[in-house]
Amino acid sequence: MNALLEARNVVKVFTTTREGKTQKIQAVRNVSINIHPGEIVGLVGESGCGKSTISRIMIGIEPSTSGSVIYEGKEVRTRADWKALRRHVQYVFQDPFTALCPTMRIGDALAEPLIIHRIGIPRERVDRVAHMLEMVGLHPDMARRMPSQLSGGQRQRVNLARALMLEPKILICDEIVSGLDVSVQAQVLQLLIDLQEKLDLSLMFISHDLRVVHYLSSRVLVMYLGEIVEQGPTKVVFDNPEDAYTRSLLAAIPDHSRRSAANT
Numbered sequence: 001m002n003a004l005l006e007a008r009n010v011v012k013v014f015t016t017t018r019e020g021k022t023q024k025i026q027a028v029r030n031v032s033i034n035i036h037p038g039e040i041v042g043l044v045g046e047s048g049c050g051k052s053t054i055s056r057i058m059i060g061i062e063p064s065t066s067g068s069v070i071y072e073g074k075e076v077r078t079r080a081d082w083k084a085l086r087r088h089v090q091y092v093f094q095d096p097f098t099a100l101c102p103t104m105r106i107g108d109a110l111a112e113p114l115i116i117h118r119i120g121i122p123r124e125r126v127d128r129v130a131h132m133l134e135m136v137g138l139h140p141d142m143a144r145r146m147p148s149q150l151s152g153g154q155r156q157r158v159n160l161a162r163a164l165m166l167e168p169k170i171l172i173c174d175e176i177v178s179g180l181d182v183s184v185q186a187q188v189l190q191l192l193i194d195l196q197e198k199l200d201l202s203l204m205f206i207s208h209d210l211r212v213v214h215y216l217s218s219r220v221l222v223m224y225l226g227e228i229v230e231q232g233p234t235k236v237v238f239d240n241p242e243d244a245y246t247r248s249l250l251a252a253i254p255d256h257s258r259r260s261a262a263n264t
């Protein structure tokens with residue numbers, strides 16, 4: 001099956017200057033990632049390994065140093081290409097508390113992508129906002145509230161609804177449950193699974209938490225120091241990790257190491 005979205009041989013070097021000294025940081029080293037229609041891909045690795053950078057490059061928020069991004073078989077190059085891609089590939093940010101504008105009502109925040117892309121008339125936008133709120137398990141009256149009146153879980157549901165307003169084909173979810181309580185995390189993950197099935201979405205789910213990735217993803221990519229060190233079907237990678245770094249990540253999960261020890 002052809003990939004819907006692909007990063008091919010992507011390299012990213014950040015150049016920083018501190019106290020007059022220039023430093024180069026190799027954040028992403030020759031990374032290739034494919035996302036196929038309707039699949040959930042998990043991208044795992046410790047903080048600072050380059051997960052956010054590669055995903056930001058894949059939607060054009062961050063330029064790459066070299067390499068390419070391919071959407072539906074065509075290399076994304078021009079400004080118009082990136083604009084078209086951003087309609088179909090949406091990014092859900094890590095922090096539900098800062099992702100929403102604090103002075104904007106929820107309904108206006110949800111309608112904003114439709115206004116930017118000149119979709120629908122005001123009445124239709126109001127209806128679509130109500131529909132999307134229901135889709136993510138919130139009451140349509142929520143549209144009148146301000147972000148400060150919502151819990152973390154409700155805000156993350158609103159962020160998901162906002163990302164879905166333009167009917168994207170792919171959602172890139174960057175650590176979207178890490179700031180939430182464990183019970184709320186489970187609800188948001190279940191919502192994500194329901195939405196993925198209902199809307200036939202492809203998901204790239206980025207997390208440092210292997211348990212979450214195991215629960216959600218059919219395929220997993222393990223990233224370490226800017227490189228993909230292992231990838232494969234989630235069950236295969238979890239049951240039989242080949243890379244030493246993957247093994248050390250898995251050993252850090254208490255239940256997993258007990259299970260592995262019992263199997264040996």
Ligand SMILES: Nc1ncnc2c1ncn2[C@@H]1O[C@H](COP(=O)(O)OP(=O)(O)OP(=O)(O)O)[C@@H](O)[C@H]1O
Pocket residue numbers: 014015016025026027045046047048049050051052053054208
């Ligand atoms: N704008 C930037 N300027 C300089 N260095 C950066 C910049 N953004 C990221 N980096 C560096 O690039 C490396 C990869 O960062 P990145 O945020 O992609 O990692 P991550 O795996 O997503 O981590 P986290 O889970 O903490 O967000 C890190 O060393 C980081 O400090």
